[in-house]
Amino acid sequence: MERQSSIRLGALEKLKSFRGMEKQKSFRGIMSLERRSRDSPGKRGDTPLHLAARSGSVAHAQRILAELDRALVAEMAAKQNQDGETPLYVAAEKGHAEVVREILKVSDVQTAGIKASNSFDAFHIAAKQGHLEVLKEMLQALPALAMTTNSVNATALDTAAILGHVDIVNLLLETDASLARIARNNGKTVLHSAARMGHVEVVRSLLNKDPGIGLRTDKKGQTALHMASKGQNAEIVVELLKPDVSVIHIEDNKGNRPLHVATRKGNIIIVQTLLSVEGIDVNAVNRSGETAFAIAEKMNNEELVNILKEAGGETAKQQVHPPNSAKQLKQTVSDIRHDVQSQIKQTRQTKMQVNQIKKRLEKLHIGGLNNAINSNTVVAVLIATVAFAAIFTVPGNFVEDLTQAPPGMSLGQAYVASNPAFIIFLVFDALALFISLAVVVVQTSLIVVERRAKKRMVFVMNKLMWLACLFISVAFIALTYVVVGRDDWWLAWCTMAIGTVIMLTTLGSMCYCIIAHRLEEKNTRKIRKKASASQSRGSWSRSVDSDEEILNSEYKTKMYAL
Template sequence: MEKQQSFRLGALERLQSFKSFRMGSTEKKKGKESPGKRGDTPLHLASRAGNSSSVAKILSDCEESLQLKGLVSKQNQDGETALYVAAERGFVGVVKEVLRVSDVQSAAIQANNSFDAFHVAARQGHFEVVKELWQSFPALAMTTNASNSTALDTAATQGHIDIVNLLLGTGVDLAKIARNNGKTVLHSAARMGHVDVVKSILGKDPSIGSRTDKKGQTAFHMAVKGNSVDIVLELLKPDPSIINVEDSKGNTALHIATRKGRPEIVQALLSVPGIDINATNRAGETALGIAEKFGNENITTVLREVGAVATPRNRDNPPNPAKQLKQTVSDIKHDVQSQIKQTRQTEARVYNIKKRLQKLHIGGLNNAINSNTVVAVLIASVAFAAIFQVPGNYVDTESKDFTLGQAYIAKNKAFLIFLVFDSLALFISLAVVVVQTSLIVVEQKAKKLMVFVMNKLMWLACLFISVSFIALTYVVVGKHDLWLAWCTMAIGATIMLGTMGSMCYCIVVHQIEEKNLRSIRRKASGSRSRSWSLSVASDSEMFNSEFKKMYAL
């Protein structure tokens, strides 16, 4: 008992020491991982949790102003400052605490996504945070991200009307700042379908509607790409003549709405007085010509009802042939690239289908091998048992005409036929069993060849066991009822020969189709460099020929 207690005490001590070691190593790991997996400082973590009291305590613990400035300017692995983290989540209290010790430089630090705290708050729609940041540092409203987009543009794109109105109050010049592609805040709001934002921007400066981007498109061109009729009509109010303004490719708003397939927008445009329904772009296309080209029956019907024509009406000033040729080449190039892309996608799908079918094909061969083995064992068992269960039994007393153990029907010709064919069926089946249990075939063609040979041997075994059965019927029915044996032979011969003939026919058909398949492959390999579509067509033909639901080996 004392030994057991001492043993238990020793085990408990080792367990406690192991736990203390685990705890110590865990604390060391935590100390190494600090400050956070993504480089967050305690100030980041407190800001992320929205804990303004913890943020205030962390900031108050910094006695030196230089250390405090470094703390609020500290960025994690994503380039985020504590102010950015709080602004993104809308924690106004945390933002106020950080702003008390921040300057405009630290507040304008951008994260890896080129957004600063002011931008990300505007994108998320946190009005109170945006207001607090703007009141502290009005210059933040003029900062831009990597695409030269202001916070006003970001808020307008998201449809945050309250933030848009706040930022528009800083001055009209803010709305005129364009992104790298030349689009203004009105372009963004019109394209995204934010009616209130469009109204607010136009209310501050109606002339901004005539500003164009690098493609020569106004906000009106962007609006007709969407589905908002209200925005289209709102943009027409300052200057209705903008309806016929062309972009750098000569497309009016009617051209663009037709190309995008917007029947409601087309209806609204046609209701505006002064619209040129037969204007032509640089490619010499009218709106009706574009509608017919893309097969849009609804828009085609509407345009024809108002008298639109599909061909350019001004033949005195035909389009530039060089530009027409350039446009034609561009269209052909685009069509070829689309066809190549679609062909590659089709080939990838065909390849995946081919792999799945190959797995099914291999599975079918394996099943055929297993079935052959089972049937061979069965036939061997039947053939072996049949020789010891002959009609009339065996001689148990030796006499002048018979030896001991001899079958009474041993001298019958039918029995001799039975014995020969039964033996053939037995030994063929045993040979199949030995081969299929001894050989391991990996390569698919070799496996297919082995199944072919084994199948033919099993055909012979089935045929020989049938002949053995028919031969015994001549003994069993007796001399007076031989017609029964003849009927049995007729039935058996009809069924077996019919089955064998059908299988032979299937094999011949399959061999012919495989020969045709090889010729298709040769043609496909010879023309693959000339035509992608022929390659795909050839693959589909090969699948139809090679991977059938059923075929005979």
């Protein structure tokens, strides 16, 4: 018996331990699933808080928010899925007011106002879906959400009015009546939207809060009555006429009154309602020169033609109108203004083109100056090299042996040292050498930024290079008298004649180019003075013409000498 009882006890203990292990495994599995769902997004990129908001599980949402730190809670509330939806957006769309309340506890206005991919935020989507309780929760927590707008500048009030959610419209108007005056990008107010969609109760609520809103026009110049005239609900037309009957005379940008619009849409009930208003101008003419009667005839709508004819309707041709001097004056002023604006626009474009050409010309001038500096440096080095080498390659060689040298000669002295031609060669060769070296030193040491100073430096260095070239030419000609000998001096004279003609012709041409360029610059300065004088007198177009003359004169000069 004792043995059997001990066996049973052992079996029970094994069973308990096995059940304990199973519980641990199941607990670990649940925890791992929770961690996995917490870390990995769903098919739409939903976080666990999104899923709780979508299912409406308040307990799940509370547990998720309680387990996170404060910083992580704010981050979790602002997290967007693939559609740009936050957890608050999802809860508001589904109408889960209690979940919305929990998420609002950890949200601020910026987080609550995050827009989804459809440009709606949580407040807008709740208004669109007609979730009144959700909106109450959001307004109680964050009243500023009522002022948020979507991509077309429409408020939640506008969204609710379009769909006819009267309770939501009344709630939002009680929160802030000024919401009714916020217009969309096209200028239409919430009253325009409600009137066009035919929601009578919404129109009535809006007019009760703000009767003057009926006179507001959109970017096309249309009032809410114009929009109602496009529909079929005559009751809305009556409501819009109650605050101020004069709204029936307001014209849009094309000169159309509500009667024109209703006639063009073929709305017989609306036309009859408008004609019943005392003081209506049946024969008002739009900017196309058409009356409502003419529009009905054009559309071949016999019923409307008869109705308008009974009310006294006729075409514009049948009317005898005195010439409207005010309209003619207005049209003339409009034409003049249009011409002036187009001229100003054209002048601005011309001035921009002139400035661009100026910049390009300045770049060309600076590039030319830089090329001239580089060329001067290269030529100076070349002349210095030639002048330096020439002194050591004198014809007749040097004294290398005093025993064979004539009396009075020293070692290393040139045999032609006493020749007058050699003396002339030596002097001018030295001048060419040292002038070239001076140019090299200056141009490799000075960095000139300002354009005028750079131009002046290039001018001076260029004239020094002229001298160096002239001196090296004289040195060469002098040396020819040594080389050819006394019997053939005519060759030296020929060489001198050739060199003189070429050098004088070249330098003379350069001097002519310099003088011509100076005269052009003087002429350009005169034009600039005239331009500045005309600009000071307010003649803008004349100053632009002067700039063009300056550019033309500069652009024609493809090259000039410094």
